Amino acid sequence: MSCGEPHETDCSEVLSEVWLYLDHECDERRKELLQTHLDECHPCLEQYGLEEHLKALLAKKCGGEHAPEDLKRRLRARIHEVTDEAEVVVEVEAEVEVRTAD
Template identity: 50%
Template structure:
């Protein structure tokens, strides 16, 4: 599952690192299509994605009504913006 082999156009590590962006609909349609194609073709990543999806659903059910304090949300937005800039400078997917 880890790494890149000839059976996949996209590296498994890259797909799994972007699974949350995919789940949260926070990536471009092109990226979503590439990730979905990889998940459709790769049993190992699909299993991992299933686990990620279940964890996200569980957290949502258990903590869905709670809101983070405003200061925490603001700090997270700043960190995510910084991370987004770093990710955009790398060439992850073809």
């Protein structure tokens, strides 16, 4: 998506990060860039508003439910299993390759 106007931050980039912004998971500099774009770009602000309403609705309808402790325990165990099996190789060009033990 693009509104056709020039911005420091591209519309598609802003919309791909809107949930990070909503969840307060971006650093202060990125937050300011996204906020500036939203202040300048009506189509992105509208989309942001839809996502904000969706987040509020999800929190209202799903906020009180918690995963069963057994499920959490099994997920943690599986994550540890997979990460213990993985081998991380860092090459000179800083590419990361993850291999699982077969």
